[in-house]
Amino acid sequence: MPDTPFPALRRRGFLAAAGAASLGGLALTGCGTGTDADAEAGGGSAPKRGGRLRAAFAGGGASETLDPHLANLFADVARAKALFDKLADYGADLSAQPRLASAWEPNAALDRWHVTLREADFHDGRPVTAEDVLYSYRRIADPDKAFRAKASLEPIDLAASRATGARSLEFVLKRPTAEFPNVLASFGAYIVPEGAGDFDRKPVGSGPFRFVSFAPGRSAVLRRNDAYWDGAPHLDELEFVVANEESARVNALLGGQVEYAHELNPTTARAHEDGGRISIVRLRNSAMQAFCMKTDRPPFDDARVRQAFFLIADRQELVDGALAGAGVIGNDLFGKGYEYYAGTLPQRTRDLDRARALLKEAGAEKLKVTLDTSAVAAGFTEAAAVFRDQAREAGVTVEIRMGSKDSYWSDILDSGTLCCYRSGAMPIEAHLSQRLLTDSTTNATGWRHADFDALYRQAQSTRDRAERGAVYERMQRRLHTEGGFLVWGFADWIVGTARSVRGVDAKAPANTLDWARFDKVWLA
Template identity: 25%
Template sequence: MIRKRLFHSLLGLLLAATMLAGCSMGVEPPKENESPPPKAGAEGGTLVVARMSDATNLDPHFISTINAASVVHQKVYEGLVKRDANMVIAPQLALSWRQVNDLVWEFKLRQGVFFHDGTPFDAAAVKKTLDRVMDPKTASPRAAMFDKIKEVKIIDPYTVQFLLEKPFAPLLSILASHEGSIISPKAIDEYGRELSAHPVGTGPFLFRSWEPGRQIVLDKNPHYWGDQPKLDRVVFRVVADDTKRIALVENGEAHVAESIPVQDIERLSASNRLRVYRSEALGTEFIGFNVAAGPLRDLRVRQAISSAIETGAIIKGVYNNVGTQANSPLGPKVFGYSPSVKSYPYDLNKARELLAKAGYPNGFSIRMLTYDRNDRVTVAQVIRSQLKGIGIDARLEVVSYADFVTQIEKTRTHEIFVSGWGNATGDADYNQYNLFHTQGGGAGNSFQYSNPELDRLLDAGRVETDPAKRLAIYAKAQELELRDALLVPIRNLENLAVISTDIQGFSI
């Protein structure tokens, strides 16, 4: 929805991923002074991933898109902690951690780990990385994620403490995200703002090359501290055209194609050369209301619009049943999601009644904004058609993504908007605080909503350390957001890709 939000699916290449013997490699011949790509086998070989678009930045402190994060996160870079396959926080570069008190977190670090440039991983590397992202001179767009940390304190070479300004329950979820990547201190000094072109972490893959707009290549790290990757090389190839991207997998020139059109699922599922991969993602899509704009100031109007939109028809007709019915701004895999929250049921008679009570028995005209992504435009067109049923003329305006961001963040001229939110940390705070808090939301609060009761809940969710109590807090918050009809949840996002039958052990 806005720059700091992460959209689409996050590609996870498991260390266990293998290629069956005999699969073809779609990598071009090596350039002069480069070694040839490894041959395929039961293990090893080169995995070619065809993607819709290129990364924009590979510096964890400046990454703002999934395309970038998915190249380096958990591959080139690692964090103190990570999320496992069940979304549970697990050790990574930190062996253990504890809360000394509400304001002090202590991490015991793994020994014998080295960055790709040979620099030892230790407490000094952790401090240097965190100091960099928090330094105003760095001007990192991710700095706000760490603004509760007052100081990173070295206790001994393999023990570090985070001293907080105030209690902050989502800390581990942020450290597990790409923002929490630990960077080689030598690389920080050597490359500075050019670090994007020279990623140096501790992960299972080494950065090899980046040809912008074309491909990024990673090689196996032979000195990795953990389980060795079963792949020798990974190539992320940029192929913007959907048909060409899928054809590369069908022809054996690539092994994975991300972001496939939903209308192609049946055809692709029938192929004996590939399989369609689907898994639940973290984000949601929704129709949002600027509650400070015209008729939308009236709760009854927002309730009427909510009651006039048949989201099930959108999921079936636009998305070919990819994704599930959303009931909340949070997806089911995000900590804090409440399955008991209910959005307004589809009821045209109720919608007309609410509009009449609000003083609009004959409806009105309103502007509906989205950006030039095909599925979002189609959703907006369906919504426009549905709202005609209650007399509302939703004039559709499709703009570039940059203009969309400008309108909902800066000029605030939007009314109804069709958008979404991808959760980068797996914790409710990431969505809730950015989207709905009066002060903390800032530019992210495109709903222009301010409610002291909700602010108190979201503040409480940040400091409460008891998981059960946090769940209860966020359940109340979601109930309030839906009660006040700030948005119409459409669907919970789903990761979608096609994978060659030669590949095993792949997941997103």
């Protein structure tokens, strides 16, 4: 899945009539019940078999595809996980959980991993084999293709890796990699049959649903796979429909045209929370919210200035003002609640006196800085305005610069000095490797330190999990003290459902295994 939730692309057509439906009340309750606890337990009723669930997502128009290796939008990934499987996927704490792989075991040097496959079949009856896995990974790694998981599979020497049996294979790695299971769980690393290539006419996967029909930019209809290795879904059919505007998704849900609406904003939920016509599921901790300071250029090349900005932020005010309270405060570290998160560090609080003193020491008493933001993500412009006012109290002038929604993410990677930033769920190890090493391709803070890189390599070559966790904690302590990410909050991802829907997991952040897990959902 995307590091950042992707903007809805505008389109007229399907569900246009939904706009005529009256916006009724949204009940901030568990899925189909009166409490969050009931929602997390599956709705308080035994699963019922049958029916078709219609799920509304923002889509990508006529260019949409069912090729799982090209999955990019949330709609793409939800469809892909219904049709296909990965070797592993991320649990709620972002640790790798076995899927098509039933087991994995490294050698002593952590540069060779033996993976055993479970017994599973593709929709056409063929068994999933080691050769299918190698074909899938080599397809993803094709240098002439822009498949999303390509960078994640980079540690594997695919030329040297080999099948050791019908359901076993040895992955040879280019370097020791203790967190190799995260590679198996990479976004987009789906397993397809050997030789597969035509996915839009009749895709064949090993997932819980089988292909029925697909109209790019409009809908996809899937049917229950009774032979699914993890148990047949409760639903007879699943239909994905495209509704790019949030208002269209909400109105379609209220009007009974869909039973599931993905990506609702907190303002909508708060404005209609007392009506009780639909249910809301909040997927906690789904998106990091931050300001990104460029540590390799003035004024943020001075650690004292970065530390001052940490102390300027009123995190609760940012959560309340930018997220309408739909989230929790951050502590300037990625991955709150995830595996290896340094949760023992004290929560940083606002201290304007100390912030002013640090700025004075750095010779930046009357600092002026430009904050780049955009309407590319919910809450960005609001967060920029809130922080501008907070900084003024410390004698800092923040000028807000609005960027293009179309180019914002590429623009802020190399330009500017301070920007609004967010990230979807991923393992802390992946965040470190993708964003904080000297050669990381998305190093938005310009954090480049050879000793920090060495700690990452040490962690990856450490077999014992507790010892590896201790190294990750050292890295996070340094980032907490002088890093470039001012992580002020973690936003909920909000899903709306009809009152009849059961089994939506409220504990799973977006992008993880149990997000959009429609094989576990049923209609009461």
